[in-house]
Amino acid sequence: MIHTESLTKRFKETLAVDGLSLDIHEGEVFGFLGPNGAGKTTTVRMLTSLVGPTSGSANVAGFTLGQRDTDIRRTVGVLTETPGMYDNLSAEYNLQIFANLYEVKNGPEQVEKYLKMLDLYDRRFDAAGTFSKGMKQKLAIARALLHEPKVIFLDEPTAGLDPEAAHLIRDFIAELKKEGRTIFLCTHNLDEADRLCDRIGVFKTRMLVVDTPANLRTSVFGRKVVFHLRTVDEKLVGAVRAMPFVREVKAVDNKLLITLEDPESHNPEIVRVLVGAGADVQFVGELRHSLEDVYLQLVKAA
Amino acid sequence: MKKINTILRKEWAEVFKNRMVIFVVAFLPILMTAIPLGILFSTRDTTSASSASMSGINSETTQGMCPEGLSGSDCFQVFMISEFMMMFMIIPVAIPVTIAAYSIVGEKSTRSLEPLLATPITTAELLVGKCLAAVIPGVLATYGAFGIFAFGSWILVANKMLLTALLDARWLIAIFIVGPLLAVMAVVFSLMVSSRVNDPRVAEQVSMVIILPVLVGFFGQIAGLFVLNKVVISWVALVMLLLDAVLVFLATKVFQREQILTRWK
Ligand SMILES: Nc1ncnc2c1ncn2[C@@H]1O[C@H](COP(=O)(O)OP(=O)(O)O)[C@@H](O)[C@H]1O
Ligand SMILES: [Mg+2]
Secondary structure, three states: OEEEEEEEEEEOOEEEEEEEEEEEOOOOEEEEEOOOOOOHHHHHHHHOOOOOOOEEEEEEOOEEOOOOHHHHHHHEEEEOOOOOOOOOOEHHHHHHHHHHHOOOOOHHHHHHHHHHHOOOHHHOOOEHHHOOHHHHHHHHHHHHHOOOOOEEEEEOOOOOOOHHHHHHHHHHHHHHHHOOOEEEEEEOOHHHHHHHOOEEEEEEOEEEEEEOHHHHHHHHHOEEEEEEEOOOOHHHHHHHHOOOOEEEEEEEOOEEEEEEOOHHHHHHHHHHHHHHOOOOEEEEEEEOOOHHHHHHHHHHHO | OHHHHHHHHHHHHHHOOOHHHHHHHHHHHHHHHHHHHHHHHHOOOOOHHHHHHHOOOOHHHHHHOOOOOOOHHHHHHHHHHHHHHHHHOOHHHHHHHHHHHHHHHHHHHOOOHHHHHOOOOOHHHHHHHHHHHHHHHHHHHHHHHHHHHHHHHHHHOOOHHHHHHHOOHHHHHHHHHHHHHHHHHHHHHHHHHHOOOOOHHHHHHHHHHHHHHHHHHHHHHHOOOOOOOHHHHHHHHHHHHHHHHHHHHHHHHHOOHHHHHHHOO
16 A cells, blocks of 8 residues: 655755655554654655655555655545644534545535544534644544545644543544554554554664564563562572573562563473472563563664 | 635635735725825816926926816826826735735644645645635725726716726726736735745735835826826736746746745745
């Protein structure tokens, strides 16, 4: 659905996006993670043919960037980073304008559908300027969906919203995912990315890593298993360390933190060895790294 | 065409909610009609000699432009009123400039430009829509004001000969051809200024310099530097047409999507 090759954008002195190569499949929710100034918005603008790349190429929804730009704009929906409304005009009229510009055949029905879906129908005659931040964001999302785009770009959709509004929008994105749309989600909310995205790309001017959230955790930190014992001593640590599949062992209080490739097949063996060495095993559990740890580790290193 | 129409309606819906815009659009034509009609009314009995000497105007200047068969006082009226033709030309400049300034700067301050540019609209459609939204009210107000002026003078003047002198080809070319051309020029100019400025009032004031040539024409004629006859006006119209064509061409070159998005800040 989205394919890019060495996509690069330079603004005078700043290199905003450096050689981005990417493949996003139909129906996938792709999380585009990166700190402020990483080049996320610039990437979205390139892929929605709002700014031209300095070099490299891309294909969005089957159309080549730079050749079929109008078709790209017709086919994709975008929630821009700062989605302004015509504040003096009603919510309904705001949407009607965009239904017309997107050449939506059944404009009024689509406007009604999305006003209802996003719970704005009762306020449809009110000026958009009177809306709360959360309502404006919902209206902006509605505006981006009127033409039923196959590919949707969302640039930090929950940034600056209160937790309740953010939650509502996340649920709505999950709905869009169920409908099988391809979603390109820029965010620096890691929890959001973890819950919604099939794959995540961590990006800072260049792509640092792309993988599923689960794989990202293990590839960066390995998988860790924690064994709670009644007491821990050097002999037990040594016994575990001697096993060939154990990458690392750390003793913290009465716990052993063991890094493994494949806990499912190796845990029983470790338990046997520990019991054989005289330990009392109280609990065994997996230590999950938050995506935040992964992200911070990657971005710091870059 | 449908998209231009959408932009046009949207612009009007937004911009006519602004008090400053309503004020300029309504007040200016009223003022510009009331002044010449007032003059016509107050000078209807005066004699040529006394008024002319009062205003310090050389009667030779006035003589040249009067058709045969008009008395001295009628001729003076014709002269005074034709001076104000230039004032009429302020309408098709000031109204489009004001509307364009508020529309562009408004679009920038609400940050609604990027979603707009993300739609399949072409930049030409967007610019034409925005320009027409400013030009049309300016031109209509000019025509309207001229209509009222023509009707008012028809009621006020006793000698209907005077009317044919007032509403001659110079007026008609000025109102119906130079007016719209001025409006287009003003709007493209305002577009360029507004894209660089963040306060609509500043944009409006800076863009108003485009009125200067009009005022030069006005005061130049009053001072007797030149006479704006039919030929001169036609030349002015022709030059303006060329200027407009160049300006519009430049605008479509300068205002590419990326430029609008990244430079209009
Ligand atoms: N129009 C522009 N002109 C110059 N520099 C820009 C422009 N847009 C973005 N940049 C720069 O490009 C970099 C990436 O910005 P951006 O894409 O907005 O990052 P993000 O969305 O990840 O926060 C930043 O250093 C920013 O200053
Ligand atoms: Mg951004």
